[in-house]
Amino acid sequence: MNRRFFIRKSVLGGASLLAVSGINSSYVFAKSKDSLKLPAILGGPKSYTGLWPDWPRWKSPNYDESILNILRSGVWSRSKVTSEFEDQWANMIGTKRCLSVVNGTNALITSLAQWNIGPGDEVIVTPYTFVATVQAILLNGALPVFADIDADTFQIDPTNIEKKITEKTKAILLVHILGIPADMERIMRIARKHNLIVIEDACQAHLAEVGGKKVGSIGHAGCFSFQTSKNMPIGEGGAIVSNDDEFMDRCYSYHNLGFPYGTQVGNISGGAVMVGTKIRFTEYQAAIGLNQMKTLRAETDKRWDNGMYLAKKIDAIPGISSVKLYMETTKAVFHLFPMIYDKQKFKGMPRSLFLKALQAEGVPCSAGYTPLHTQSFIKNAFESRLYQKLYSKSEIDYNDFLENNQCPVNDKICDEKSIWLTQNMLLGDKSSLDSIANAIEKISMNAEKIIKREGM
């Protein structure tokens, strides 16, 4: 049977999901009072006048003491608290090991390097991601190969992955973008068949699940970010998780100047055994992280629940829809909540004007990523002395690269269709989510007037 059949019709298509969201299904388009009012962009009342939940948040003054204790102790570089954080994070994700590092970018760089991915290797990656994903490939001297996304899920399309595999393909750097799991089961099957390393970029996907397993624990390694905007914020910070002891020992060594695994910070006479950098966590980062971890599960469940609720609401409005989830998804964590915009159903209103109208209603929103595979940092890498030495002219011919890496689905999503809400907006109450749907409905009802007034 056609695989497409198995993709959920919408995030609400599955009975199990309905049970999770427990939604009032009696919502009917264009029946809310708000939709009869004038849109805020035309001088009407805002749909939402409250505050959206703050981010990041420091949840309790009870946590202050754990940070102050570290400051007073003088033990600031990695030590016991960092080890405790790593044990707990491994436990939370369901892997044998975890190593903390300075940020998600370096978690990716380290993971690629320690799976021995470098010069001459091709790494398949989505064009729909944060730039750090691709920088990590280039910083290891490898070649990014872009496989276009699925327009319904915004995730890398496994069919396109298979088309891009050559004898040089070494790895898939698999991103669960927006906190929504990629088609993990099918991608792991492809990887096994072609003997590829799978590194999961779970920097937006803390506690997202496929078949009950946390993302990051399914491939050869998983990478997380604890940067301020992320679902588990520390300010800066990152982690690598894996069940492979040898790989994790190498990562440890690499993150600590090449000293053998287990060498304590401060011991500088043991002799370095490999090339390494220095990207260690600090004790106060670990302490902040241990506190953030206490509430992560509850917050994640709230985002999932509210995300489902909002999806149901917006799916009832013509021209706006939620993304689909792959069948095996048991939890999406919506670091960003994506909506798919169809301007035809809004009388041809350009997305930029729709965003302006929605923002005027008191609903912060953005267009999301711009296409990544055509940005000039890739050309810059190819022109660098390193790449000029590592590769033949034809291997890094930039025009060939552009030709071979076209991603028309991604271009269309980026340029016309995607709309993002941020994760903190899903931590409010249901009435705040209702006002998002009401705002969109109001814009829809008045599309013609808005377009005319803006002269578009």
Ligand SMILES: *Cc1c(COP(=O)(O)O)cnc(C)c1O
């Ligand atoms: C944030 C992010 C990273 C990088 O993490 P930092 O901690 O900011 O270095 C990598 N990949 C994705 C998909 C991200 O969202």
